[in-house]
Amino acid sequence: MTEHPMGADPGRMDTATLPVETPEAIERALDAGPASRSLLRRGWEVFAENKLALASLAMLVFIVLFCFVGPHIYHTNQVNTNLNDALCPPSSAHPLGCDNVGYDQLGRLMVGGQTSLEVGFAAAIVAVFIGTLYGAFSGFIGGPVDSFLMRIVDAGLSIPYIMVVIILSVVFHPDTVIMIFIIAVFYWLGVARLVRGETLSLRTREYVQAVRVIGGRKSRAVVRHIVPNAIGTIIVQTTFAIADSILILAGLGFLGLGVQPPATDWGDMLSGGLTYIQSGTNYWWLIYPPGIAIILTCICFNFIGDALRDSFETRLQRR
Amino acid sequence: MTGFLIRRTLQALLVVFLVTVFTLALVHLFPGGPIRSLLGPRATPQQVAYYNRLYGFDQPFYVQYIKWVGQLLHGNLGFSTKLNQSVTSLIAQDLPKTIILVLLGTVVSLVFGIPLGLYQAVKRYTTGDYILTGISFLGYATPTFFVGILLVEWFSIDIHLFPPFAPQGTTVGQILADPRALVLPVAAYAFVLYALWSRYMRSSVMDNLVQDYVRTARAKGASERRVLWGHVFRNSLMSIVTLLGLSLPTLVAGAIFIEVVFNYPGMGLAFYNAALNVDYQVLLGFTLIATLATILGNLLADVSYAVLDPRVRYN
Numbered sequence: 089m090t091e092h093p094m095g096a097d098p099g100r101m102d103t104a105t106l107p108v109e110t111p112e113a114i115e116r117a118l119d120a121g122p123a124s125r126s127l128l129r130r131g132w133e134v135f136a137e138n139k140l141a142l143a144s145l146a147m148l149v150f151i152v153l154f155c156f157v158g159p160h161i162y163h164t165n166q167v168n169t170n171l172n173d174a175l176c177p178p179s180s181a182h183p184l185g186c187d188n189v190g191y192d193q194l195g196r197l198m199v200g201g202q203t204s205l206e207v208g209f210a211a212a213i214v215a216v217f218i219g220t221l222y223g224a225f226s227g228f229i230g231g232p233v234d235s236f237l238m239r240i241v242d243a244g245l246s247i248p249y250i251m252v253v254i255i256l257s258v259v260f261h262p263d264t265v266i267m268i269f270i271i272a273v274f275y276w277l278g279v280a281r282l283v284r285g286e287t288l289s290l291r292t293r294e295y296v297q298a299v300r301v302i303g304g305r306k307s308r309a310v311v312r313h314i315v316p317n318a319i320g321t322i323i324v325q326t327t328f329a330i331a332d333s334i335l336i337l338a339g340l341g342f343l344g345l346g347v348q349p350p351a352t353d354w355g356d357m358l359s360g361g362l363t364y365i366q367s368g369t370n371y372w373w374l375i376y377p378p379g380i381a382i383i384l385t386c387i388c389f390n391f392i393g394d395a396l397r398d399s400f401e402t403r404l405q406r407r
Numbered sequence: 408m409t410g411f412l413i414r415r416t417l418q419a420l421l422v423v424f425l426v427t428v429f430t431l432a433l434v435h436l437f438p439g440g441p442i443r444s445l446l447g448p449r450a451t452p453q454q455v456a457y458y459n460r461l462y463g464f465d466q467p468f469y470v471q472y473i474k475w476v477g478q479l480l481h482g483n484l485g486f487s488t489k490l491n492q493s494v495t496s497l498i499a500q501d502l503p504k505t506i507i508l509v510l511l512g513t514v515v516s517l518v519f520g521i522p523l524g525l526y527q528a529v530k531r532y533t534t535g536d537y538i539l540t541g542i543s544f545l546g547y548a549t550p551t552f553f554v555g556i557l558l559v560e561w562f563s564i565d566i567h568l569f570p571p572f573a574p575q576g577t578t579v580g581q582i583l584a585d586p587r588a589l590v591l592p593v594a595a596y597a598f599v600l601y602a603l604w605s606r607y608m609r610s611s612v613m614d615n616l617v618q619d620y621v622r623t624a625r626a627k628g629a630s631e632r633r634v635l636w637g638h639v640f641r642n643s644l645m646s647i648v649t650l651l652g653l654s655l656p657t658l659v660a661g662a663i664f665i666e667v668v669f670n671y672p673g674m675g676l677a678f679y680n681a682a683l684n685v686d687y688q689v690l691l692g693f694t695l696i697a698t699l700a701t702i703l704g705n706l707l708a709d710v711s712y713a714v715l716d717p718r719v720r721y722n
Contacts, residue, residue, distance in 0.1 A: 239418065243425035246701040248660035251678065251694045258682045258690070259436050335550055339664060342552050343679060355550070362556050362668065366571050370564050379553045386548035 134399035141395030144388035151385055155201035164195030167350060178373055185373035188360055196357060197377050203264060203353040204385070207337050211271035212329035218272070219279025220322055224310045226280070227287030238284065244277040253336060257345040264347055267340075271333050279325050286318040293317075320400030327393035331386040338382050354378040411713055419706045423699065427479075430695050431472055437687050440464065484695065485688035487681070494692035497677060503579045505673035508665065509658050511589070512596030513651070520601045521647065524608025525640065531613065539605065546602025551661065555595040555668035562591060573671035582672075592669040596662065607650060611643040652708050660697055 135141055159166075170190035178185040184193035226237040256262075256270045290296060291314065299309040315322070334354075340346040341355025342362075361374030434441050442458045443450065459465045463474060478485075484494035527536045563571040573592045574585035582589070615621065616639055624634050663675035670676065674693060681689035 239421050240425060242418075242705075243422045243429065246422060246705065247426060247429075247694060247698045248701065250660050250663060251690075251697060254663075254678070254682050255433065255690050255694065258685055259433075331548070335548075338550050339552065342550070342664070343667060343682070345682060355552075358550075358553060358556060362552075362559075365556070365560055365564055370560075372560065375553075375556050375560060379550075379556065382550060382553065383545070383548050387544055390544060390548055 132399070135395050138395040138398065141392050144391040144395075147384065148388045148392075151201065151381070151388075152205060155198050155205055158198040159195065162195060162198070164192040166191055166195055166199050184377050185371075187357070187374060188364060193357075193373055193377055196352065197354075197381060200352045200354045200357050200378065201381060203347055203351055204334050204337055204355075204382070207264060207267050207271065207347075207353070208330045208334035208385075210268040211275065211333040211337075212326050214268060215272040215275035215329055215333075216279050216322060216326045217276075219276035219325075220283045220315060220318070221310075222276065223280035223283030223285075224287045224314050224318070225306075227284035228291050228306060228310050228314060230288075230291075234284075238281070241277045241280050244274055245281070247274070249274055250336070250339065253340065254343065254345060257340055261348060262346075264351065267337065267347055271336050275329060275332070279322075279329070282321060282325060283318055286321050287314050290314050290317055320396075324393055324397045324400065327389050327396060331389035331393070334382065334385055334389075354382045358382075408713070412710065415706060415709055419702055422702055426698050426702070427476060427695070428472065430691055430698075431468075431475055433691060434687060435464075437685070441687060479695075484692035487686050487689045489681075489684050489686045490689070494689055497689060498674065498693070498696060500577065501672065501674040501677050504582055504671070505659055505662055505666070505675060507579055507582060508592060508596065508662055508671060508673060509655075511593045512600060512662075512665075513658065515593060515597035516600035516604055517647075517651075519597070520604030521608050521644070524605040525612055525635075525643070527605065527609040528612035528616065529635065531609075543602040543606050546599055547606075549599070551595065551599050551664040552668050554598050555592070555665055558591045558595050559668070571669070573666075573669035575670075575672060577672070592665050592671055595668070596665045599661075600658070603654075604647065608643060608647060611646050612639055615639045615642050649708055649712065652704055652711075655700070655704055659700075 170186075173182070173186045173190035173192075176182060176186045176190075182192050182194070184197065187193055187196060222237070222241075226234045252274055253270060256273070257267075260266050260270065262270055287310075291309075296309055296313050299313060300306075337346060337353055338355030338358070341353045341357075342359045344356075344359055346353055346356050355378075357378040358375060361371065361378070364371045364374055437443070440455070440459070441464060442455050442462065446454060446458065456465075463471055482495055484498070486493050487497065490497065523539055527539050530536055559571045562568045569591050570588045571591070572588065574582045574588040576582055576584075621634055621638060624638050625631075629637070659674065662671075662673065663678060665671065666673050666675035667679050677689065678693050680686075681693070
């Protein structure tokens, strides 16, 4: 089949009959089609056939509800410490026991999860947004400008990511919002490189050439044509970026460089646990709940990312 | 080829320039500037100004940059006032220990990852493949430090088989003298890497199995055994070696978490302690060295690729 996302729709071929006033009007007419929407719908159809991915999606919905709705049902004090309860084992009053300053572990898991999920989502979206625009413009402009912009990306990518994130955390003593930017500020580089690669092949397509021929602006070609057609790569990258961001935040939290107390995240909870098990006592409830929460969340995002990649690649094969 | 070499080296030099500018700019990001973090919050403005002049931080950025690069070229990465030790000597002391950890972990993970990845590709979509795929996914999604924590919980708290701390000591000899204490850190590190190699090996072998040269070899009557070991395996191994070369500096950085969990006295632990003490000379020195090693590794990988594989076209 020769259909490509902007072309096969017969109603869109006869641009000659459209009221032609300005290049923008033509572009609007060209844009108006169901291109990216049908692309997404077909992607979803393939995705929905993947049982593992659907189960992962359901699990993620559950985790989100657990973290954000849970505290409204299961009330715990996550502000004041209670040393009488410190390190108490699981019981009917505290289903998952208490941590070293007496916070209820189940409630802590919810509060920590809020931070992990919020930062993970937001950092991934910021990073993918910046990376997509940078990569698309760089690839579209081409020539020495592209070459220089990509050297900046090379430079950033050759700095070991975890080291620079640690340094930035030391410098800024992050709260949740700053944390999002610390994680995103180097993560977008990898996205930029990928999207730029995609752009290099997209910019030679007829419909992108057409925009230039009829005098459309470069920014329009990038934002309205190249980015929507690279949407598969972008969505898949976002999914993996969320998993990566949650892991990085957990790592920083574990090192004690994450969000500042009384806020917490799953990695921060683990760091408290390690101290106590290394002293030789079996406080298993300090480590299993947050550890399993991290693994479960990241595995779900990885499965979903894989399924999305499959579904978008199937679309490519069908073309 | 010469043209390519020159172009590629110039590119690498441009990247080095950008990285060094960025690193020096980071110095000025530290709260209140580098001198404030050196003297502490109770230093008077006069003292800060004095030391700023003494260290040349009051000069224009480009002057600072030229001086600083001159120092770097003489092997001077800065001096840690917190440890009363030069960063270079700190690296000389800790890097060998980290290399031991990385080397052992990498070897162990390759010993499992390569054969099992090959097995998965040959027996793809069987129960064995699915189980191993599940294990690799687990390896991807589990934070390195949590693997370490679990091993401590299982093997030193539940059953007292291995100590929960890595061997201590300042020399490589002291580290190697206590192999029992090395088991858990190496195992934790190897598990995370295993996921990487086995996934890569699996997809690489599967890609190679459908290549024309495999069909040619079969058409010429080569046994399946010979096709697998003589052709596919060797080609897949090539790409693993490249991947290994490319990720070596990343591996060193990745050891940070293992070293912190087990209190292993290597560069990662030193970096972590520097982060807790806001010892910016150590932080930046270590980062710069790791970065330069990465750039060099990328350059060498690209060049060796161009030498070894004539299909690679560069423009």
